Amino acid sequence: EDKVVQSPLSLVVHEGDTVTLNCSYEVTNFRSLLWYKQEKKAPTFLFMLTSSGIEKKSGRLSSILDKKELFSILNITATQTGDSAVYLCAVDEYGNKLVFGAGTILRVKS
Amino acid sequence: NAGVTQTPKFRVLKTGQSMTLLCAQDMNHEYMYWYRQDPGMGLRLIHYSVGEGTTAKGEVPDGYNVSRLKKQNFLLGLESAAPSQTSVYFCASSDPGRNEKLFFGSGTQLSVL
Numbered sequence A: 001e002d003k004v005v006q007s008p009l010s011l012v013v014h015e016g017d018t019v020t021l022n023c024s025y026e027v028t029n030f031r032s033l034l035w036y037k038q039e040k041k042a043p044t045f046l047f048m049l050t051s052s053g054i055e056k057k058s059g060r061l062s063s064i065l066d067k068k069e070l071f072s073i074l075n076i077t078a079t080q081t082g083d084s085a086v087y088l089c090a091v092d093e094y095g096n097k098l099v100f101g102a103g104t105i106l107r108v109k110s
Numbered sequence B: 001n002a003g004v005t006q007t008p009k010f011r012v013l014k015t016g017q018s019m020t021l022l023c024a025q026d027m028n029h030e031y032m033y034w035y036r037q038d039p040g041m042g043l044r045l046i047h048y049s050v051g052e053g054t055t056a057k058g059e060v061p062d063g064y065n066v067s068r069l070k071k072q073n074f075l076l077g078l079e080s081a082a083p084s085q086t087s088v089y090f091c092a093s094s095d096p097g098r099n100e101k102l103f104f105g106s107g108t109q110l111s112v113l
Helices: none
Strands: A003-007 A010-014 A019-026 A030-038 A043-049 A056-058 A061-066 A071-076 A085-093 A097-100 A104-109 B004-007 B010-013 B019-025 B031-037 B043-049 B065-067 B073-078 B087-094 B108-112
Touching (some): A003 A097, A019 A104, A030 A071, A043 A056, A043 A061, A043 A071, A071 A085, A097 B043, B004 B087, B019 B031, B019 B087, B019 B108, B043 B065, B043 B073, B073 B087
Parallel strands (some): B010 B108
Antiparallel strands (some): A019 A071, A030 A043, A030 A085, A056 A061, A061 A071, A085 A097, A085 A104, B004 B019, B019 B073, B031 B043, B031 B087, B065 B073, B087 B108
């Protein structure tokens, strides 16, 4: 059975801390891995990763994929209270379906 | 641009009642999806459609039906609501093979008492 596992399930940090969120996966027909940020409403797209070892960066956020070990990490440096959200990892399988992990709840305290 | 619009935003049902959730997109996307989100379980795919007139089952289809009579609309029906269907429902749409451009609606909070 295809699955996507995220860890930790939740964490609380202070502003300025660096956090690393993890996503491991077991899917049959891997095409890409995506990260989303969800603040109360609809998820918003952060990154799509298709190749191992190539870091994607957007401001203080970065992500990398390891297709051999079947995992990805999302790093957030110098966290701010506005980073508080649920971070979702999803794997895109051939066949046009996304398989989502349960998410990591991040709370950044000021 | 409206993007993906879901109606209603909130609904409370009694066990056994029926209802339909409507999703409308104005981006001419071929693919549309219905997900449910429960605490600690992420987003789970209920049904999806790869084009007008087509539908397919996702991960958790039981108790739901869908229809895609028009390309821009995707309806999710609950024939006989159960408390286990209390959840937040998200509709999404995309072009084929473009899941990085998956657009979500703002969600429907459904409570079944």
